Amino acid sequence: MPYFKDIEITNEANSKYLELIQIKHLLTHTMGHDKQLLDKSHLKALSDDINLVKYVLNYPLKHAPGEYFCYSNAPIYLLSVIIEKVTGMKLQEFAKQEIMDKMNINFNWSESKEHHTWGATGLETLPTDLHKLGKLFLDSGKYNELQIVPNSWLEEMRTFRVLTPTWYIESTPLPKYGYGYNLWICENGIYYKDGTDAQYMIINPNKNILITITANDQENRHKILKCLKEIL
DSSP: OGGGTTSOOOOGGGHHHHTTOOHHHHHTTOSSOSSOOSSHHHHHHSOTTOOHHHHHHHSOOOSOTTSOOOOOSHHHHHHHHHHHHHHSSOHHHHHIIIIIGGGTOOEEEOBOTTSOBOSSSOEEEOHHHHHHHHHHHHTTTEETTEEOSOHHHHHHHTSOOEEOGGGOOTTSSSOOOEEOSSOEEOTTSOEEEEETTTEEEEEETTTTEEEEEOOOOGGGHHHHHHHHTTTO
């Protein structure tokens, strides 16, 4: 909350939890909401003049931070705003300077109407460049012998943090057993990121396999995963 002193908290019931929220709760989607916020359908229902940060901080927190997993764009949007406050750069600019330019990656990351990088969504890049980013996990954070991201941070990301029972479907090729820092974690050690309409960055460390997929086919998403099952 020290990063959001300028935001008016009108929902007093949230106050007891807001002061307890830490960065790790944003990264693990456990800040306390019980509903997904700021996805496409939700944004369409909000008025154009609403302050999104104020809306998220005042939206009812039903659980103490760290207790309940609720996958949502909201905590990552807050994290994007925090990065902007700390670095003086938008998340897109910070990522460009610290990662993308060093890896020769061209990309675009869309912004909200408040001109903050979305963070949880809106990243556009080529499949080959997405694969470069995924390969950092297998190459201990290095690209062409240049240390892009500390390997210790990658280890933190893929460390199991919280169970995700409401998302777990045992029969799927990638059952969402738990979550790390912005990564889904399976019981067999596979970890991954996924996106709208069948976008994937999947890492199987046991077989040294990385699979990246960019698609626009939500209807056939299950068929794509079925094709991957034997490989994984």
